[in-house]
Amino acid sequence: MELAINGSDKKLSVSDAIFDREFSEDLVHQVVVAYRNAGRAGTKAQKTRSEVNGTTKKSKKQKGGGARHGALTAPIFVGGGVTFAAKPRSFAQKVNRKMYRAAMAAILSELNRQGRITVVEKLDVETPKTSGMVAMLKSLEMGRRPLLVTEEASENLYLSARNLPYVEVRDVQGLDPVALVGADSIVFTADAVKKIEEWLA
Structure with a gap:
């Protein structure tokens, strides 16, 4: 053509x-x-609960304080880790x-x-x-x-x-x-x- x-x-x-x-x-x-x-x-990175800077000590006693919780680094708390944290990867x-x-x-x-x-x-x-x-x-x-x-x-x-x-x-x-x-x-x-x-x- x-x-x-x-x-x-x-x-x-x-x-x-x-x-x-x-x-x-x-x-x-x-x-x-x-x-x-x-x-x-592909450099996005978040922290899991094991990587967050914070104590893993139990936050309050097991009974008598309402809901039962362990460490404050759990994903349900503000400042806690991310449940399915993004990690660096290639697209x-x-x-x-x-x-x-x-x-x-x-x-x-x-x-x-x-x-x-x-x-x-x-x-x-x-x-x-x-x-x-x-x-x-x-x-x-x-x-x-x-x-x-x-x-x-x-x-x-x-x-x-x-x-x-x-x-x-x-x-x-x-x-x-x-x-x-x-x-x-x-x-x-x-x-x-x-x-x-x-x-x-």
Whole structure:
């Protein structure tokens, strides 16, 4: 298949396996969840009744004082331990390379079908100014959350987009499923598309 290049009569020939693949919601959901879980610190920690700092001495006599209780470190007391205390753990889920690449291709294909992909010859600004980035996005008629993808993003491009909320700049190496799913519209350079094809082939 072919993708139209914005502002040019040329068309970019791309692989059907990457930009015209059948969408699999289950696969994409699994990969997106796994990617987000891999970013979780998993450092939450609570103390059990055996770890709480406090005496384990019986708090009052067994009879004559109402309810019968032992140590005040029990979970029913304020300042006591937690019954099922959370401990540091990993949230990582295993995703095969083949699954990850298939999910990326499925997302790109669906974005292309929805008309949310724009291809340009070049994506750069001469000086690192926010006004230049705003003008470029306006000319491309991007949505509220645009994602700009280049083969190797220049420093000027990063700096120009830094002060704009919801505008993301990525190079192909830093592309991930969460960034693709969260973007309203995506701008690829022609070189970036070719590099993505090499990566997902």
